[in-house]
Amino acid sequence: MIPGIDFFVPAVYFAAAVMFIYGLKGMSSPVTARSGMIWAGVAMLLAVLVTFIHPKVEGNYLLMVIALVSASALAWWWAKVVAMTDMPQMIALYNGMGGGSAAAIAAVELLKLHSGQAQMVPTTLLVASFGAIIGSIAFSGSLIAYAKLQGWMRKSWRFPGQQVFNLLVFAATIGLGVWIFIDGPTPTLLLLFFSLALLAGVLLTVPIGGADMPVVISLYNALTGLAVGFKGYVLEIPALMIAGIVVGAAGTLLTQLMAKAMNRSLTNVLFAGFGKADEDATGAAASGEMRAIDATDAAIQMAYAEKVIIVPGYGLAVAQAQHKIWELTELLTSRGVKVTFAIHPVAGRMPGHMNVLLAEAGVPYDLIYDLEDINAQFPTTDVALVIGANDVVNPAARKDTSSPIYGMPILDVDRARNCIVVKRGQGTGFSGIENLLFFEDNTRMLYGDAQKVAQALISGIKSLG
Amino acid sequence: MEGWIALYIFMLAAFTGIEVIRRVPAILHTPLMSGSNFIHGIVVVGGMVVLGMADTTAEIIVGFIAVFLGAGNAVGGYVVTERMLEMFKSSGAKPEKKD
Numbered sequence: 001m002i003p004g005i006d007f008f009v010p011a012v013y014f015a016a017a018v019m020f021i022y023g024l025k026g027m028s029s030p031v032t033a034r035s036g037m038i039w040a041g042v043a044m045l046l047a048v049l050v051t052f053i054h055p056k057v058e059g060n061y062l063l064m065v066i067a068l069v070s071a072s073a074l075a076w077w078w079a080k081v082v083a084m085t086d087m088p089q090m091i092a093l094y095n096g097m098g099g100g101s102a103a104a105i106a107a108v109e110l111l112k113l114h115s116g117q118a119q120m121v122p123t124t125l126l127v128a129s130f131g132a133i134i135g136s137i138a139f140s141g142s143l144i145a146y147a148k149l150q151g152w153m154r155k156s157w158r159f160p161g162q163q164v165f166n167l168l169v170f171a172a173t174i175g176l177g178v179w180i181f182i183d184g185p186t187p188t189l190l191l192l193f194f195s196l197a198l199l200a201g202v203l204l205t206v207p208i209g210g211a212d213m214p215v216v217i218s219l220y221n222a223l224t225g226l227a228v229g230f231k232g233y234v235l236e237i238p239a240l241m242i243a244g245i246v247v248g249a250a251g252t253l254l255t256q257l258m259a260k261a262m263n264r265s266l267t268n269v270l271f272a273g274f275g276k277a278d279e280d281a282t283g284a285a286a287s288g289e290m291r292a293i294d295a296t297d298a299a300i301q302m303a304y305a306e307k308v309i310i311v312p313g314y315g316l317a318v319a320q321a322q323h324k325i326w327e328l329t330e331l332l333t334s335r336g337v338k339v340t341f342a343i344h345p346v347a348g349r350m351p352g353h354m355n356v357l358l359a360e361a362g363v364p365y366d367l368i369y370d371l372e373d374i375n376a377q378f379p380t381t382d383v384a385l386v387i388g389a390n391d392v393v394n395p396a397a398r399k400d401t402s403s404p405i406y407g408m409p410i411l412d413v414d415r416a417r418n419c420i421v422v423k424r425g426q427g428t429g430f431s432g433i434e435n436l437l438f439f440e441d442n443t444r445m446l447y448g449d450a451q452k453v454a455q456a457l458i459s460g461i462k463s464l465g
Numbered sequence: 466m467e468g469w470i471a472l473y474i475f476m477l478a479a480f481t482g483i484e485v486i487r488r489v490p491a492i493l494h495t496p497l498m499s500g501s502n503f504i505h506g507i508v509v510v511g512g513m514v515v516l517g518m519a520d521t522t523a524e525i526i527v528g529f530i531a532v533f534l535g536a537g538n539a540v541g542g543y544v545v546t547e548r549m550l551e552m553f554k555s556s557g558a559k560p561e562k563k564d
Contacts, residue, residue, distance in 0.1 A: 016507070024501065025485050027493060028485070028490070028493070033550050037500060037546055037550060040500070040503065041503075048539075056517060060516050060525060061517075063529055071540065072537075072540040075536070075538075075539075075540040075544070091499050094502055094506075095505075097535070098506055101533075104515075104534065105531045108528050217498070224502075224505050225504075235511050244507070245479055246504070250501050251482075253487065254486060355495065356495050359552040365492055368492060
């Protein structure tokens with residue numbers, strides 16, 4: 001063994017932990033966020049390199065390098081080629097991998113315990129098993145979230161007694177954990193234990209609809225952090241504990257903030273299944289009719305407006321319309337129209353999803369406002385242009401007590417003088433809730449793909465000279 | 466590891482996490498989620514340790530999976546976050562677009 005290694009390895013881990021926290025702190029402002037990430041990246045690199053000389057590591061170096069290089073290359077390539085609109089599912093995927101890794105670590109530890117090569121005090125065994133359950137749930141749950149966001153799983157599976165069934169599976173998982181705790185792990189028991197934990201993650205995620213996925217991904221992010229923290233305890237690497245728990249706590253807070261933005265509790269998101277394309281609770285049916293407008297008239301309305309607020313939603317992401325929207329904004333601005341963007345906290349498939357897309361198109365972030373900052377401005381706005389957003393602008397949240405989204409804070413676009421809604425068709429949105437906005441007197445529907453509509457608006461305004 | 470010390474580390478780390486996040490503006494929530502996703506990619510270190518200790522075929526296979534998944538988490542999380550942050554600009558950065 002190299003002399004001084006017992007000091008050197010923990011020292012590098014310590015430095016890495018400091019740099020992780022410093023890097024995460026940099027995330028609190030767009031100005032320092034990038035340098036923060038670089039700090040965290042360097043920390044990761046150092047921690048991985050120093051692990052090659054970790055005292056407990058005795059062999060399998062070649063396999064280690066193969067796993068590191070192949071996974072890095074694959075993840076790097078995939079993360080580079082994926083479109084900005086698909087970012088939420090990529091985060092879900094990479095998060096799932098972290099959870100899976102934590103679960104696999106637990107599996108090796110428990111196998112070692114079985115073969116008698118490792119001893120564990122009861123606390124360590126308990127923490128290891130708990131980390132195994134959480135990691136497995138985060139792994140399989142994130143993969144389901146990925147499949148849902150990718151559009152591979154459009155339906156939200158529900159069956160009678162589902163929650164009782166889920167609870168039984170979860171209880172059985174815990175029961176097996178207790179069995180392992182008392183009798184010690186055997187391969188059969190471990191296989192059953194991990195299968196049940198993975199199944200629990202699938203069952204928990206399957207009934208949750210796409211609209212709620214942001215909250216779920218954030219939750220699994222927190223869970224993976226927690227699982228990693230537990231592994232840090234078992235493997236006696238405090239840097240893992242600190243990084244994992246910091247992420248776990250931050251993720252929990254973020255999850256709560258997001259649930260709050262939807263005016264719902266976390267348990268409600270997980271178990272009530274509101275975003276599930278519900279067939280039975282869609283609120284009162286709207287009366288009146290939807291009135292359409294064509295792009296030329298809409299263009300005239302916007303070109304001669306004083307103040308326009310653009311409200312983007314997931315439809316913008318689907319149509320990849322962010323660049324056209326920015327072109328439209330610049331055109332209107334050059335005519336002296338004041339254009340700003342209003343973003344609901346849960347617009348899109350992830351909090352801040354729309355900010356990322358608008359940033360991609362080059363929209364400066366100081367033109368973009370949060371719900372609290374802009375809602376007072378709608379009554380003095382000439383045109384509110386809603387692009388592919390639905391539930392977050394549904395006045396039923398204020399008016400209809402029977403609506404599932406009643407009480408959720410919304411963007412008050414219906415209070416603008418005119419409201420133009422760009423939408424692909426007449427159907428209800430992802431959540432399946434009837435949108436009262438579409439039937440308001442000051443609302444006009446502009447049907448079509450967001451990108452094509454934006455192009456039509458641009459040509460319309462240009463033709464006005 | 467001493468149980469109480471571990472508990473103290475957990476407690477302090479949890480508070481640190483909460484305090485660090487509390488100040489993050491909503492526009493950075495996605496990069497933040499992605500960035501914290503990257504940071505728990507440190508689990509790859511744990512994967513390397515267990516793979517380094519693995520002897521039986523089963524242990525080696527599962528250990529390999531642990532390293533593979535952990536490395537994917539870290540690298541993918543980093544690249545995704547970096548790509549997003551790269552795009553955030555204030556209007557001060559491009560004055561020619563404003564009046």
